[in-house]
Amino acid sequence: xxxxxxxESDQYIYWTHHQKVMDESMKQARQKSFLSSLFGDNESxxxxxxxxxxxxxxxxxxxxxxxxxxxxxxxxxxxxxxxIDPYGLDDKLWHFRVEGCxx
Numbered sequence: 031x032x033x034x035x036x037x038e039s040d041q042y043i044y045w046t047h048h049q050k051v052m053d054e055s056m057k058q059a060r061q062k063s064f065l066s067s068l069f070g071d072n073e074s075x076x077x078x079x080x081x082x083x084x085x086x087x088x089x090x091x092x093x094x095x096x097x098x099x100x101x102x103x104x105x106x107x108x109x110x111x112x113x114i115d116p117y118g119l120d121d122k123l124w125h126f127r128v129e130g131c132x133x
Contacts, residue, residue: 084095
């Protein structure tokens with residue numbers, strides 16, 4: 031029913047109020063946060079997935095640093111079972127051959 035639906039202006043007012051309430055709760059959560067107490071006021075903001083803004087607080091005031099995002103790669107090798115247990119695979123194959131499994 032069209033009459034039960036709020037107007038666009040009412041929706042806008044509600045969403046702006048909701049955003050203010052969420053911003054306030056976020057500020058309170060940051061003040062009580064364990065991690066923010068560890069790292070102080072250092073906060074980073076992500077810009078459109080391209081750059082990160084980081085504010086550095088010094089005696090002279092705060093300075094803004096923009097850093098492009100970089101890809102982080104790390105590779106590692108898994109140990110093969112042949113190196114850990116060199117006789118285990120041979121033993122299993124021998125048992126299969128004895129039992130008559132040829133395929």
